[in-house]
Amino acid sequence: MIDFNVEKQNQILQFLKEKRKEIGYTLLDASEILKISPSYLKKLEDGEYKKTNLELLLNYYDLVGIDPQKLLYDLNILKDKPYYKIPIYGDLNAENIVDYILPTENIQFDESFFAYKLKEDYSHDFFKNDVVIVKKTSESFNEISETSILFSNKVNKVGIGTIRKIYSENDIASYNSFIISVNYDIFAISNSKKNLPSQIKIYGEIKGIIRLMD
Incomplete structure (x- = not known):
C-alpha cells in the first residue's frame, strides 16, 4: 500500500x-x-x-x-533501490502511468511480472482500483494482448480488470487459465470462454498490490 x-x-x-x-x-x-x-x-x-x-x-x-x-x-517509496518497469493492464484513468516501477529487492532479475488494475471489489483482500502485481509463471502469457485480457468476477459476467475466486471443480472446468494469490486462492483468467484447450495453465502468482490513497 x-x-x-x-x-x-x-x-x-x-x-x-x-x-x-x-x-x-x-x-x-x-x-x-x-x-x-x-x-x-x-x-x-x-x-x-x-x-x-x-x-x-x-x-x-x-x-x-x-x-x-x-x-x-x-515519497521515499523506491529511493536508492534497484528497480525495473512492469507492464500494467486495465484503465489507469487520470493517473497517466503506463508502467509501474517494481523494486527488485528479494526477487530475481529473470522473473517476469505484470500487473492489472481491478475495476470491482473482491472480498476483503482486493478492492476496486487496486493494482495487483503478478509474477508470471507461464510463457504463454506472451500470446495475450492488453485488449484481450479478461478477468471474470461472475459466472456470466466477463470484463477487463475484474477477478473471481474458484470455488468448485465446475468453476475450474469453465476456464482454461488461472492466477493464484499469495494465500493460494485461485482466480480465473481467460481470453475466451469457447474452444478452451484441455490443459489448464497457471499464468502467475499474486505477489502484492499497489493501493492508491483516496
Whole structure:
C-alpha cells in the first residue's frame, strides 16, 4: 500500500507550488486544469489538509511538466533501490502511468511480472482500483494482448480488470487459465470462454498490490 506522512505531503505540495509559479500558472490556471476549486488548491498548497488524494498529486506533477512516476521517489517509496518497469493492464484513468516501477529487492532479475488494475471489489483482500502485481509463471502469457485480457468476477459476467475466486471443480472446468494469490486462492483468467484447450495453465502468482490513497 502506498502511504506517506503529512510532513512529506506538505514538502511535495510546496515544491509543486514553486514549480507552478516558475512556469507562470496562477492559482486559478492550475485549479481549472486540475478540475478543483482555487480555494481547495490554496488550502492544499498551504498544508491545511492532512491527507491528499494521490491521483491529484500525480496530475499536479503532470501539470508542472514532471513525470508523475517521480512521485514514487519523492515519497521515499523506491529511493536508492534497484528497480525495473512492469507492464500494467486495465484503465489507469487520470493517473497517466503506463508502467509501474517494481523494486527488485528479494526477487530475481529473470522473473517476469505484470500487473492489472481491478475495476470491482473482491472480498476483503482486493478492492476496486487496486493494482495487483503478478509474477508470471507461464510463457504463454506472451500470446495475450492488453485488449484481450479478461478477468471474470461472475459466472456470466466477463470484463477487463475484474477477478473471481474458484470455488468448485465446475468453476475450474469453465476456464482454461488461472492466477493464484499469495494465500493460494485461485482466480480465473481467460481470453475466451469457447474452444478452451484441455490443459489448464497457471499464468502467475499474486505477489502484492499497489493501493492508491483516496
